[in-house]
Amino acid sequence: MRPEADTAPDRRGLDASARRAARTRRGRVLAGLGVLLLLPVSVPLGFRIADADGPTPVPQLLAFLPWFLAPGWLALLAAVLGRRWFVMLWAVAVLAATGWFIRPYGADAPAPREEPPTARFRVLTANLEYGDATRQLVSALRRERPQLVSVQECERKCAAALRTAEMREAYPHRVIAPGNGADGSALLSTYPLRSTEPVPGELSMPGAVVDIAGTQVRVQVAHPMPPMPDGLVTWNRELDRLRAYADRGDSPTLLAGDFNASQDHAAFRDILDTGLRDAARLQGQSRTPTWPSATAPPLGAQIDHVLLSEEFEAADAQFVDMNGSDHRALLVDLKLYAAG
Numbered sequence: 001m002r003p004e005a006d007t008a009p010d011r012r013g014l015d016a017s018a019r020r021a022a023r024t025r026r027g028r029v030l031a032g033l034g035v036l037l038l039l040p041v042s043v044p045l046g047f048r049i050a051d052a053d054g055p056t057p058v059p060q061l062l063a064f065l066p067w068f069l070a071p072g073w074l075a076l077l078a079a080v081l082g083r084r085w086f087v088m089l090w091a092v093a094v095l096a097a098t099g100w101f102i103r104p105y106g107a108d109a110p111a112p113r114e115e116p117p118t119a120r121f122r123v124l125t126a127n128l129e130y131g132d133a134t135r136q137l138v139s140a141l142r143r144e145r146p147q148l149v150s151v152q153e154c155e156r157k158c159a160a161a162l163r164t165a166e167m168r169e170a171y172p173h174r175v176i177a178p179g180n181g182a183d184g185s186a187l188l189s190t191y192p193l194r195s196t197e198p199v200p201g202e203l204s205m206p207g208a209v210v211d212i213a214g215t216q217v218r219v220q221v222a223h224p225m226p227p228m229p230d231g232l233v234t235w236n237r238e239l240d241r242l243r244a245y246a247d248r249g250d251s252p253t254l255l256a257g258d259f260n261a262s263q264d265h266a267a268f269r270d271i272l273d274t275g276l277r278d279a280a281r282l283q284g285q286s287r288t289p290t291w292p293s294a295t296a297p298p299l300g301a302q303i304d305h306v307l308l309s310e311e312f313e314a315a316d317a318q319f320v321d322m323n324g325s326d327h328r329a330l331l332v333d334l335k336l337y338a339a340g
Contacts, residue, residue, distance in 0.1 A: 030082030034075040038090055041068040045097050053236070053266045056229040063301040065264040066287060068098040104286040105263040106272040110310060117313070117335035119213035121191075122146035123279075123306055125256040126322060126329035127223075127291075130181050131155035133325035140320055141170065141188075144331055148210065149188035150256035152203070152223040155180055162186055177204035185221045185257075193219070199245050201225065201238045205257070207245075212336055215311075218249050222257030222305070227265075235260065239267035246274040252311040252336065258291075258327060262301045276307040279332040283317040290319060290328045306332045311339055 044061040045068065047054035053062065076091035124146040126137050130153055138161055141149065149171065151158065159178035161167065171188035175195045178184045185204040187193075193208040199220060207220040224238035225231050239261060246253060255276065261268035263278070263286060272278065280286055280302065289300025304327055308314065316333040 026082060028082075030078040031084040031087050034078040034082070034084065034087040034091060037071040037075040037078070038087070038094055041071050041094060041098075042090075044068075045094060045101075048101055048264060049097065051266050051269075053227075053232075056227075056232060059227040059232065059235070059265060060229075062264045063262050063303070064299075065098065065262075066102050067299070069095060069102075072098060101264065102287070104281045105269060106281055106286075107275070107277050109277070109282045110313065113313065113337055115337065117337050118215060119336040120315070120334070121148065121212065121336070122331060122333050123148045123150070123254065123256055124320075124329060124331045125150040125152075125258070125304055125306055126320075127152040127258040127304065127325060127327035128155075128158055128322070129153055129325040129327065131158040131184070133322040134158040134161050136322045136324055137161075137329075138167070140322070140329060140331075141167075144320075146331060147190045148219060148254070148256070149186070150219075150221045151186040151188070152221065152258045153182045154178065154184040154186045155182075156184070159184060159186065162188065173210075175206040175208055177206050179204055182223075185223055187219065187221050189219075199238075199241050201241065202234060205242075215252060215336060215338070217252045217254060217336070220245055220253075220255045220257075222255050222259050224260055226260040236267050239265075239271065243267075243271045243274060246271055246276055246307070252339065253307075253309040254312070255307040256305070256330075258304050260303055262303055271307065276309060277312075277314075279306040279308055279312075279314040279334070280317045280330065282308075282314040283332075285317055285319075288319055290330060292326045293321065293328050294326065296328060304328070304330050306330055308334065311337050313337065 044058045047058050053059045072095040079088035173189040173193045176186045193210040196207045199205040202225050203223045205221050210217045210219050225234045227235040289296035290304040313335040318331045320329040
């Protein structure tokens with residue numbers, strides 16, 4: 001009788017080989033998933049490192065840079081489970097770069113002043129989304145009583161509401177540039193003002209010199225075109241015009257409005273590099289979203305800003321929900337000090 005062959009070692013070898021093949025397949029799938037997660041955020045991060053905004057879709061993605069952490073962590077998990085060191089290191093690099101750039105950008109708050117301010121006042125900036133939040137704006141003005149108001153997308157019904165007897169009494173000094181849809185803007189003031197040449201743009205951006213307690217303050221509405229795929233040249237050009245406006249004056253300067261840009265856009269950082277400070281950033285709120293209001297907070301981007309020259313100190317910053325608009329308004333309390 002012939003002895004029966006022992007096939008157990010062969011079966012064990014086949015089982016081990018199958019397990020190795022399964023691990024390899026799983027590793028490849030997880031590595032592929034990690035690459036798919038990392039590629040869409042690595043490209044805009046590269047432009048952020050290069051201090052450039054790049055072509056579409058880079059500027060649009062950069063507006064949501066803090067959210068690059070989510071695909072970074074998922075890719076890292078996939079790389080660890082798949083034991084793919086290259087993808088793991090790539091994910092760590094993405095997380096490190098994102099964490100670095102999440103930090104607030106721009107000048108810190110100046111040292112507290114010993115002398116008393118020459119004036120204390122409030123500034124409100126609000127985008128009304130084609131005028132649909134006009135009623136909410138009027139309510140906010142009655143409730144918060146800001147002394148300076150920058151209004152964007154103030155179409156004709158908005159302009160009419162601001163010309164009522166109540167609003168004329170509350171804000172006797174104003175520059176209103178009505179328009180259709182998103183074109184119109186307005187600058188309202190309780191202080192005397194003198195209208196200045198607007199910053200040129202597809203959307204109206206009026207400006208003025210405002211007399212605040214005897215100090216001549218340059219005030220400018222900001223509303224450049226958004227970075228649409230077919231409008232990046234216009235977006236960059238109009239932000240550069242705002243940068244030039246900020247850079248050419250040596251008197252107290254205040255820019256307020258919907259910049260259609262965040263601190264993660266090079267064109268906006270160029271404005272801050274003129275020496276202006278972001279009021280929300282000075283109050284530790286540089287990442288509080290203002291748009292789109294349907295998801296802000298927690299998801300969104302801060303594209304509405306009040307920028308200040310060194311003569312100002314930000315005492316408070318609040319974000320105000322505006323039903324009817326896709327933006328949140330920004331209300332800041334400021335102190336103005338004598339120059340020098």
